[in-house]
Amino acid sequence: MNATSTLQPDFLLAVESLTVSFDGFKAVDDLSFYIDENEIRVIIGPNGAGKTTVLDLICGRTRATEGSIKFRGKELTTMREDRIVHEGVGRKFQTPSIYEDLTVFENLEISFPRGRSVWGALLFKRDKEVKERVQEIAEMIFLADLLDLKAAYLSHGQKQWLEIGMLLIQDPDLLMLDEPVAGMSVSERKKTAALLNEIIKDRSVIVIEHDMKFVEDIADKVIVLHQGKILSQGTMEKVKNDPKVIDVYLGH
């Protein structure tokens, strides 16, 4: 968009000419955008616009057909998923993705960034540092009293919180959240908004969200995706008044 070359160390994430096609269908089509350090970016768009696919591409779940994704100058499109995590990219899935057979404590502990190799995991010690950090995160995500409960018995909202907590303990530099308040009750939604406002400090965040009120509250900049392409981008104010956007999305 601006004077951007491929050599810009000031951007945390640089997505350039990103394309992915599934059997000829281009889910993401020649997409380029840049994320600064500590920026909150929201991606909105109608169903099937390619929002989740963009996150999948960044975290390595889907591989790009063309284009590049650079995180702090490192190419992510060819990197293994766990390496991308080690670089500092964290991803929350749309449906709560937690380990139902483990306790809340164990869920958080697994996400603690230590002992990630086989030997490291064999010799991993549940020491004071781990316990304190788990306790700290559990208090943030309102689950401090339920640490020994099997995660399967949590409510939907609590599961969403737990997954957010699992990302927090990972302490990523880029946090990607896919519809974090979807399917939550009004009171859960409020608590989650407060929680998210707390955790988006000191890191860059990409959020996919439909809740416009929520988007207006937190977003620095908004990208509107439509059929794999950027339809409009800028501040929420600007996007909201863009006739193209009103036509395909907000007007409905």
Place this chain on the structure above:
Amino acid sequence: MKSGFTLYTRKELISLLILAALIFLVFPAVLDVFRLNLVGKYLTYAFVAVGLVLCWGYGGILSLGQGLFFGLGGYGMAMFLKLEASTPEATKIQSTPGIPDFMDWNQLTALPGFWQPFHSFPLTLVLMIAVPTAFAWLIGVAMFKRRVGGVYFAIITQALAAILTVLIIGQQGYTGGVNGITDLRTLLGWDIRTDSAKFILYFVNGGLLMAALVACQFVRKSKVGRLLVAMRDKEDRVRFSGYDVANFKIFIFCFAAALCAIGGAMFTLQVGFMSPSFVGIVPSIEMVIFCAVGGRLSLFGAVYGALLVNWAKTSLSESFPELWLFAMGGLFIAVVLAFPNGLAGVYDSVASRIGKRRAAAPEGAPDAPPAPSDLAVPAAAAHRQPAAAAKDDEERLLLGGDRFLGKPAS
């Protein structure tokens, strides 16, 4: 739960002691050497079954080819024993003395190169475990790094077990063919066919099994154990928490293979021969059944499963040899349908029900009189009651959750 690393809880320690008492005291006291030797043979399958608990029960990796590793371990030991039995003096009637008898029958005139290392006992001990483990590693890398799993993995392992059987049978001159490697006599000069040797080998086997159980428990209680459960449930989440999932699968598959190999070697020592009939598809599936019947989430359950199913096999096939395979198949279907967590699951649910009833009785009586006083402070009572209920609920879940980690309904 949250406090430091404890290898065994009190309950688990008691289970371990009961099993140890059974193996080291009860069986030797009540069984004659012939039956004790049979139990020893059954217990060699327990090595396979406990490996499957970690690999299949915890990690969700179903291998239908554990016979492969059991066989490789068993053959390693058999090759050493065979060479020791084939001294030039003992085989002087052969056209080529000094090589195993079956090689001579197959017109081989020199010992094949891959047999040479098995002249040395230390080298045999290393190779016996290293070869199957390396083989498991190769399979693991080829499959898991490419994200092949589930049914495909099971079918491929089964095919590999079948291939090894065909190879052993086909290469008669090198392997002893369908008869296997027979007529094994001494281990470093010590006659393994005597009653006293069988008695001692039974205890060695039991000791090794205990060590294997402790090693498995260590893996189970380490973060690897929890990661295996996590991977079984949500593999992608584990990957996006920064773990290379394939490496953990390869590790646990190799670990299980190494246990199989130890079991196989002890089998050869106690039974006195090794043959392809312990390698192929049928024995490999039987091994999964031992684990399923005992409980695929319980290390102790797997040991009891191996003992019980093998004992049933011996007794049934003595009287109705044709029926056994059908009975085994029926047993497997019944267990999967009715008791997905095997004997251990049944034991746990019965034990927790009894425990609950026992706990409920003394609590109920003294609780009744102070009820009015509770009413006097409704706020406190209201606060206390849900907390107590939650605690109780939590305990119930944890009791169930400790072993019953599988999805409740499946």
